[in-house]
Amino acid sequence: MLLQIKNLHVAIQGKEIIKGIDLVVNEGEIHAIMGPNGTGKSTLASVIAGREDYEVTEGEIVYKGKNLLEMPVEQRAREGIFLSFQYPVEIPGVSMANFMRTALNDIRKYKGLEPLSGSEFLLRMEEKKQLVEIQSQLTNRSVNEGFSGGEKKKNEIFQMAMLEPTLAILDETDSGLDIDALRIVANGVNKLRRPDNAFIVITHYQRLLNYVIPDFVHVLYDGKIVKSGKKELALELEEKGYEWIKKEVASL
Amino acid sequence: MPNDKDDILNEITNSDYKYGFVTNIETEFAPKGLSEDIIRYISRKKDEPDFLLDFRLKAYQRWKEMQHPQWAHLDIPPIDYQDIIYYAAPKVNKGPSSLDKVDPELLSTFEKLGIPLEEQKRLTGVAVDAVMDSISVKTTFQETLNKLGIIFCSMSEAIRHYPDLVKLYLGSVVPYADNFYAALNSAVFSDGSFVYIPKGVRCPVELSTYFRINAAKTGQFERTLIVADEGAYVSYMEGCTAPMRDENQLHAAVVEIVALKDAEVKYSTVQNWYPGDREGKGGIYNFVTKRGLCKGSYSKISWTQVETGSAITWKYPSCILQGDNSRGEFYSVTVTNHYQQADTGTKMIHLGRNTSSIIISKGISAGFSNNSYRGLVRVAKKAENSRNYSQCDSLLLGDKCGAHTFPYIQVENKSSIVEHEATTSKISDDQLFYCKQRGIDTESAIGLIVNGYAKEVLKQLPMEFAAEAQKLLAISLEGSVG
């Protein structure tokens, strides 16, 4: 068991957003989380990554057998948690190469490894660029500065490839992408998939799930997982729309 | 983790100054205090010609009638000018001709500073003039320069060997009564660097001076003069450090640059004088007058400064654009932390036609510090078709520090264009979270973000300095955000 979320309640500024979530993610699995806007998908992702603005009012998260909620953000990252941001932030003047090198070496230091030399790093960057099929210019530019929406998302996948996380959370990485970019994102996930890592793919549409085949699909609605199933659930959702879920929840 | 940010902010702003050691070498002092006798003592010690003693005495007479400037956004405690030692010299064999003759303690000091002279000489091709307590210790790389007719020596040597050049240019850009601190410097300066690049010569190495205050209770008053003759080019770098002391020490330097027709001078500073402790105790008062004269047409003077040290900084490296089509540049990053105060900026005085200038200033404030940009752009009536572009950005780390911008713009003709842009921003939580989510610790994240912010300025620095400056920016802000 890689990640276990138990009865998680989360509030922002006193308002409860997550209202009791249970979720188990094992190594080798891909979980899709779907649901209408504003239901708490990004909130869940942020809490796992350790964003400070959120208050966990109840419940716990266990990651690799440790209490995740006690770990600072950077330690979670160093323990293998990666968040592909729904809205990646720009850092003017900081080159992608410098950014990634700092990240990699900070992670390596945490693990007691020597820092990568300049050439080792460049080699790795080339390799991963090819793996996720991203153009070389992206890494020469400042972090996300002046990137189009699609470029930002591809850049998240590139970073994921560089850092080789154990648990990657993709928050609507597919939103706003054309079909080519969507394939790049999907290929990235499929190529990085290993028996010892796991993905949580948050998405609004079932489109991505044609390329990334999830083991489980969960529907998040009003801060709760209201339905879980296999990949067929995504198709059903696509067909019947979220109204179906809303009605079903209301009738309970 | 609520308010983690403030804790980390405190932590980062609380880093230690790593240059704070004292070197135990024999030092010769003048008696404390300032008087005509002291000035004569200094001049005699240095075996100076009459014109120089005259220059000093005139400066002293004027200084006695002057007031220290009050207009800066600085809170300067009263300074007792009679409680300062105006001349302190490490006792070394006069003008060592080889490294063997230099006090080993002194050499190890420079090694601690990261500038082993021999290494630099061989590896980087940087010619170094090291000034400790106002006395020039060693100038490397002399032979290469000699062949090209380039003069790079201590001011004392220049006064002995090239009195005509010194007489012609000393005080020609910063007159002895220019301002309170410049007048003080003119009266008591003990050494500094002198550079002359002959006509049409491009100086093949970066010239560099390292300034170090060592002795207690002393002031440092170095004076630098750089003359680039027609069509000449030189890039000059200046670095400075000082021991940690509870008392405040005064540093009042003067730098004059003259660029003749088609000449270009690039002057880079990494200022890292001891800033005082986290409670604001001790630190250097850095009251410096730096000015360049673009005397000939198509001449260019460029100032780049990275200011991270000093308890109080009062400094406005300026350009007088006298020659037609001449150009002035000012690139500045100023970091203030704890209780540091900085009032710094530039003056671009456009006198010739088609003159242009650019000002890029990045102020970064943390802790309880105060950081002001003060800049004047004046375009005289005759300076037709002149251009200035100014951009002054402030970045705040935390909410207890201050950032201020005081731009003064005077344009006396209609054909010139002056543009000024200013922004104030805070380091964003989103940026920090993004970095930390990638496994980067908070301090490195701040270092990255701040260096990115200052990139436009840092890229102006010569390679040899850039890496050091980047580290310095990160270190100066250690403990400042979360």
Ligand SMILES: Nc1ncnc2c1ncn2[C@@H]1O[C@H](COP(=O)(O)OP(=O)(O)O)[C@@H](O)[C@H]1O
């Ligand atoms: N920083 C915040 N401050 C206040 N409310 C927030 C904040 N972030 C999210 N919310 C609110 O929490 C709810 C869930 O948001 P979010 O997790 O972003 O939803 P989703 O990702 O499913 O669209 C929304 O009602 C949103 O307005």
Ligand SMILES: [Mg+2]
């Ligand atoms: Mg969202």
